[in-house]
Each structure stands twice: as structure tokens, then as C-alpha cells.
Amino acid sequence: MKNKNFQVEAVTNHIVMWLKEYATQAKVNGYVIGISGGIDSAVTSTLCAMTGLPLLCVEMPIHQEVSQVTRAKEHISFLKAKFNNVQSVEADLTDTFESLIKAVPSSQSEYLLNLTLANTRARIRMTTLYYFAGINRSLVAGTGNKVEDFGVGFFTKYGDGGVDLSPIADLMKSEVRQIGEYLQIPSSIIIAKPTDGLFGDDRSDEDQLGASYDELEIAMLAHEQGAKTDDFTGREKEVFEIYSRLNRINQHKINPIPICIIPTSLL
Template sequence: MQTRAVAAHITDWLKRYARNARAKGFVVGVSGGIDSAVVSTLAAQTGLPVLLLEMPIRQKADQVSRAQAHMADLQRRFANVSAQRVDLTPTFDTFVQTVDTETEFPNQQLALANARSRLRMVTLYYYGQIHGLLVTGTGNKIEDFGVGFFTKYGDGGVDISPIADLTKTQVYELAKELDIIPEIQSAVPTDGLWDTERTDEEQMGATYPELEWAMSVYGHQTPEDFSGREREVLEIYTRLHKAMQHKVNPIPVCEIPKGLLG
């Protein structure tokens, strides 16, 4: 990949989109992970105002320190970047106390994890609206179009997606080109939505390079064409890809026959 050219292309695309949308700039949620670090740096390179939001919810200390270190680094490098910490832990705790958590449900913990992401989406749009900024997504191609590793109306609720056509491997290549701080480049990917540490690989059952391979052969070959780990990975990808269609397809609309509307 021509990393420098790709970075310049995305930066130019962001700048043109913002101007056409008559937006002042961008707001980006910074998690301490590679995707948000790359996106926020690309946004900073536009020269337009960029607001970085750190939105911890019972966050692990290492995630917080990486996010804060990245925000400090970008503010040092770019005069158009500002940063703000919005601690959503009390808000989430109130939510947990308000909804029914005493009764145990099969998907309760996942629902609570997704609630964290949706609280962050609400916060991003609040600050985006009051400052005239575009909510800028941080999802990559594998997450957004491969396995659906994002929360519907959470981190999937954005105005623009600058790196959604790049695989995770390509995002890491961009991170080197953009001089992202080393502790983020070497961090194990995690969505940070759980009280206990759960890496992306543990949740999905495969690494990003494995899923990238599966995405490249999906639709052309089936799991039965392979054996061993390759077969297992393609089975994982196939299952996740089919399950995520409701996230990427248009919302179903019940069309009323014209005769019933007359």
C-alpha cells in the first residue's frame, strides 16, 4: 500500500466533505486504540478544527493512559486540535441502576456493553452539534463490512467513515506513516466495552489477519474447500458475516399496497 498517498487522499477527502457539508470540522472519540488514533490524526492533518473526546466508562487504566497520551501528542503537533474528557461512568452506572438488571437474561451483559457504545454516540453527537462538527467514525473494513464488530447505533452511528475501506493491517501501516505513539501501535486490540478485559481476538475467535484472509476468499470458496485452521477461520467469518447483515442493510420498511391507501 502507498501509505503516504493513502493518508493524503483520506485527508483531502475529509477536508472536501466537511466543506461541502458546511461543517466546521470533526469530533472523534479517542479510545486508546489504533483506529481512533489514525482517524484523529488524519482529521488533524486537514487543518480544520478537531475535537478529541475521551469518554471513559469503567475504563482500564492502560486504555485511559494511551488515550490521554495520544491526545496530548496530537495537541502538541497540531494547533487545530482540542481535547476534552467526558467521564461517562456515572451516567452508565445510573443507567444500570435504572434498567432491569436484577433479572438475568441471556444477552444481558452484551446489551450493557452495547449501551456503553451508545452512550458515547449520544455524547459525540451532542458535542458535534453544539460545535458544528462531523461525528467521525473509526471503524475499519473488517469490522464494518466483514464481521460487524461494532455496535448498531453506537460506534456504528457516525456521519463519515474515513478508514472503512482499509483493513486492520492497512490501518497499522498508516499508523507507522502517521507516527502514532508506540504504545498505541503495540497495544492488543480491544473494544473496551467490558468490565473484564476482552480482546477483539478473544471475542471474534480469530485474528484480524486471519479474518482479512477469510474476507478475501468469502463468496468464492466455502469452508469445505479448506481444512484445519483455515476451515475454522472461514467458518467463523461466514457465521459472523451472516449475523451482521442487519447492521449494514437498510432498515426494512413495510410497503403498503397502493390499493389500501386510497
């Protein structure tokens, strides 16, 4: 799926200026970002590097699948070859993750245990990014796209969802890819199957979601236009049902945290 009306260069420049102005107004030095080997973190980190502000790229392996580590290192090398404001650090969190597992009880449900441990990985990484952001007086840049953050809620609350700002959260996955091609991101990253890398294997986002991002984009646009399940047949109906279900059950992540407002009569 490709948006033919998408103004790649103009959008790229807009995000870079937005990032630069935000950091300047916040009076911070620059940005910190986790590098996963995926297209979203590759594009976001390149946009951050283009600001000219200091950028720290952080690798945070936890029993990581080899191809993900290889792509992450390839992208960091790509950035350092193009920008002199980029530095990198590796924080191997495998032992930290294992220590936490030993300190907490297990679960009788293997499904719930695996899902909880996957989210725990993301939250350990979030804490690590904020450590590096703190000692460098920098902000944590998020890497979520529009479908993930506002469509199906495919992120971990207070994990990869715990960031200071989201540069690409108004872009569909296909638009992120277009920017990646424009920025000449390594092709191995552009063509790689998207994965959250939270299970220590090579399962893709599509394996978990049951639909590709291109399919989910179509469903998201239809949903926003008020479409109903009965408007579709076959695979399109199946994907629309997947999107609608995930959008419904993940509203607790998509919407701001609810606040219990106390009536003035009780104050």
C-alpha cells in the same frame, strides 16, 4: 499481514482531502471523534487533524481499564504536539452509566445482561459525541475499519456505528496499521491488542471474535471470491467458519435498515 501494493502516502492524502472537502460542502466547522487508545481512533483522529479543521477529541471513560486510558491520553498529547487545531475534553460517563442501570430492570441471563450493558456503553458514548458535535457545529467521525463494519459486523448499532461518516471503513485493519506507522502514531498504540473497551477489562477483540484481524482479513477476501468452508482445513477452516457465521448473523448491522415498501395499489 501486510499489503505490499498499498500506497500508504497516496491513500493518506486521499482520505485527508476527502474529509476536508466533505466538511466544507456540509458547511460545518470540523470534526468530533472519540479517542479509545486503539489504532483505529488514533489513525482516524490524525487524518482529521491533518485537514487543518478544528478537531475535538473526546475521552469517554466508563469504568475503563487503565492501559486504555493511558494510551488515549498519550495519543491526544501526540496530536496536540503536532497540530494546533486539536482540542480535547474528557466526559466521565461512569455515573451516567450507573444511573441508567439503576433505572432499568436487570436480566435473568448474565450473558445477555453483560452484552446489553456493553452495547449500552457504546450508545451512551454515541449520544455524548453528538452532543459535542452539536454545540461545535461539527461532524462525528467514525473509526470502524472494513473487517469490522462490512465483514463481521463487530460494532454496536447506534453506538460506535452511529456516525456521520467513516473515513477508514474501506481499509483492512492491516492497512490501518500501515497508515499508523506512516503517521508515526505512538508505538504503544500500534502494538496494543485491539479492544472495544466495552466490558471494563482488558479482553481483546480476538478474545471475543475467536480470531485475529489478520486471520479474518484472509477469510473475508476468500469469502468475497466465493470460497466455501470445504475449501479449507485446520485453523483456516475454523477461521472461515467464524467469519461466515458472524457475517451471516450481523447482516442486520452491515446492510442498510430495511424499509417496508407499501404497494402503490394500497396508497
